[in-house]
Amino acid sequence: MVNAVQGEQLLTAVSCVGSVDRNRGRRLVAFFACQMYAAMWPAEAVGLMKQNCYLPEKGWGTLTLKETRPLSGTRWTDSGQRHDKGGLKSRDPKADRPVAIPPMLVDMLRAYLEEFGTAKDxxxxxxxxxxxxxxxSYWRV
Incomplete structure (x- = not known):
């Protein structure tokens, strides 16, 4: 657990990781902010879909968590991929979890989308x- 000052310092440090052309750290600031401000597991953040985000221009937003993307390894997944889609930890496989997020995180996620967009899916x-x-990618940071 980190306090507010340590959290801000962590996000600042993350933003400085990697070369300017690769953007590694800058790509991960919002990822770590989701864990800090929305109490998300890393696998929940990896599985977050844009369509499940309410990010208003001002005020609080909502993330509706529906799936995780835990790393299991190709030998242990049904899909043969390293990351299998899964339900939320300790919940019914079809359950979701709405999470209210503060304006600071809403702004960070909106800025992330503007700079990096989303994956194809x-x-x-x-x-x-x-x-x-x-x-x-994120353990190294």
Whole structure:
């Protein structure tokens, strides 16, 4: 757990990671902010879809969490991909979880969309090639 000052320092430090041309850190600021301000698991943030976000120009927003993208490895997933789609932890597989988010996070997510857009399938966070954001991308940061 971090306090507000430590959280702001963390996000500032994340923004400075990587070279300017690769944007690694800047791509991950909103990802880590989701964990900090919306109490999301990393796999929930990886599975966040733009269509499930209410991001008004002013005020509080809402993220409706519906799936996770945990890293399991190709041998352990039904799809043969490293990240299988899954339901939310400790919930019915079809359940969702609405999360109210503060204006600060709404602004960060709107800025992220403006700068980076979404993955082809509508996921909010992707790696630099547009694929699923892997744990190795954010663990290093």
């Amino acid at each position: 509508g996921r909010f966070f992707a790696n630099e090639r547009g694929a699923v954001l892997g744990t190795s």
